[in-house]
Amino acid sequence: MTDTTAHDIMIRLDGLSKRYPGQQRDAVASLDLDIRRGEIVVFVGPSGCGKTTTMKMINRIIEPSTGRILLDGEDVTEANPDQLRRRIGYVIQQIGLFPHLTIGENIATVPKLLGWKKDRIAARVDELLTTVGMDPEEYRDRYPKQLSGGQQQRIGVARALGADPEVLLMDEPFGAIDPITRDRLQNELLRLQAEMRKTIVFVTHDIDEAIKLGDRIVILQEGSRIAQYDTPERILTAPANDFVRSFIGRGASLKRLNLTRVADVPLREWPTVDIDTPPEAALEVLRGVPESALLVVDGAGRPVSWLLADDLRAPEGRPLSALGTPIDHTVEPRATLSDVLNELITARHSVSVVLDDTGVARGVIDFDQINETIREMRSVAVGEARAGLAEVGSGAAPQERE
């Protein structure tokens, strides 16, 4: 079913089911899922589909009715839950900080349980506060209610990381947080993960959050049935069925643009002239190219202005620096195509100048390239899915249509 070796799989759910007492139906019905080491896998699905139940079975807060859970190759279905939870950090929406303990004591919970020495715990608390971007001096002795919601959520993450667990379970951790703070916390999680490379299972209702954070996304239907398990790119470009399509909602192409960065796209070259060029010579250059404008650059290659034929017809002795329209926007290689599209929609020109880190113009990007990229992503995704490369436990074969 997969080209991954057993060693790559950190969590394996094998026929995992849960029926709550007195219920007619399984909340989770025979779920098979492999989660690779070091990846963020996001569970997304409608309310009641079994996301939280699945998550809580992984750390055995809820006991499965049938099936097995393997952690790093070891069957932990019958393991001691307390020991298991030391290997698995858990972050939830309501944060669950102990109100009567200080921030430092909250973060120290698991290391204390593990019997670490005082000095080691104190050093770890300060290290974790720093990791989540909070000054230890300022925050370690405060109580949870003396922090903002976003700060409390950071402490929730720090506490879950206390004993350096192999796995982090995060159940809608940013659900109750305002959109700006949520965006910041998402970015912080991605930055942290770039260093930590933990195996993270993340639950959300929000497909945009899933696309932003997930190395892979599991789209779940009722009973935790997998509608599709795939990369964000492939979910957006080749949804497996109508359920996935409706879950993504309208605007799949726009969401896709968030996944591609300018650096990933071949840039278009644009005719440039140096700012010291005499206007007559610039007009000659313009006549010799198919483009309707020239890009004026300074001595270092930094973009200065756009120059149209009209600007050059009657220069009346003025140098290039006094002609044309100043460049009103530029993009960096790290910008997403979604950022570029935003720029293009609001800008006066239909191309954006791409700068490198030193501010030098490296080329331009325009609507056509964005279009072309979307088409390519789509054909690659559909081709891969058809070739059966959909890797770890993916769902049904994607169909080629939006």
Ligand SMILES: Nc1ncnc2c1ncn2[C@@H]1O[C@H](COP(=O)(O)OP(=O)(O)OP(=O)(O)O)[C@@H](O)[C@H]1O
């Ligand atoms: N303790 C319980 N007893 C009986 N049924 C339960 C219990 N907990 C959850 N359920 C049911 O199991 C199903 C799955 O619930 P679960 O909380 O796992 O879903 P979810 O996908 O996490 O939902 P949400 O997104 O709303 O949090 C639901 O139908 C729910 O009503």
